[in-house]
Amino acid sequence: MSINQFLNLYHEIDRTDLENILTLDFDLDYSVLERYVNSQRICPIIELARPEDAEEISQIFKEIYKGTYPYKKMESTDSIVEMIKDPNYYWFLFKLETGEVVGTFGSQLEREKKRGFLYGFVIKKGYHKVIDIFKAFIGCAIYLWKKYQNQILIWYGEMRTNETSSQFFTSIVGMKPVAFFANKDIFFNKKESDILQVIYAQDVLKSLRKKKQPQIIRQVLNSYTYINKRFQLGLPIIKNPKLNINQEIVKDLYEKIEIITQEEEHGNKWIIILNKTSKSFFKFLHNPYSKNFEKSEYEVKSLEELNCFLIKINNLIEDMDINYFECFVSAYNVEHQKIFHNLGFEPRGYVPSWKYDAKNKLFEDQVVFNYFKDNLDKNMKVIPEVKELLDILNIYEKSS
16 A cells, blocks of 8 residues: 555545644544454543653653663653754644543654655554554544655664564554564663555656666575565566775775774764765764664775674674664665675665655665674564564564
């Protein structure tokens, strides 16, 4: 299901005044969900949060996660106030008719990337079987997806694997699993994996997708096969490039590269590996609470530079006792894919039309390469389509 199809499904709600959607006690087309949903549950009143609600939101996260939530700005009243005031963020409150706040939900608009990030959907303990979480989520989704229908063309979220409800109701509305983030987070002092789930506007996978045929190494084929079955992308070109990397140049570069850190709030920091001579770089965000490196970006002018940067990252992973690292790599550059794989990073997802090329106004496919430490939880709770992804990735065979 695309964003367009989802909005058409609920077109009667969609036609109403957007600013009033949040207060409607609307009826959904339960013919789509009737096998799964108890429509007698309470539909909460949905409101946009105001700065004065920030303390309530932070308290919900603190209470539910007992102070272990790894993204600490969710526990900070000041940070939530800043987000509520920022036009690139939305926070929703779920209330009972008594006025009691029983849950919250956040989103971030990544306007330049034409993506929207959905996160922090939490319901207070004791209300999960009282509140209709489907209606709560769908009310927010309709509001956001319609309001930004022509600006934000991809919506995504990272779903936990400790329970299946978030995977399920996001999948029902069209957000489908595309990648596996193994041991990415730590909740309640325990490592936990996430699932990347995505929904697209129709044109993003058609007229706005880069026309060049993807070129991938053999190790990416399983990920591609899973995604191609869902989105009918066509056949890729499989290559095994010969890498002519001058190891003397790599050694020389390793001695010259610099590490720059930029402190962020709540203990997070950007780490930038920089070659000052060429201005090439590899940057990522370090989260000390989940002990991970994420949000990676890089620009290199040679294979030697990429090889050197990844060697340095492997050393940082060991020195800093990092649990998880991820990077999205071009699905059209087999040399880069092979270097990542050769240096110990495995492909665990193929994400079509993920990266927006503003110059050409097209979306490019990306491959998720990641590293994780320690064994995976053998009792992850996943819905069938996520299990299919995990099976095709052979995740337990590659558990270190």
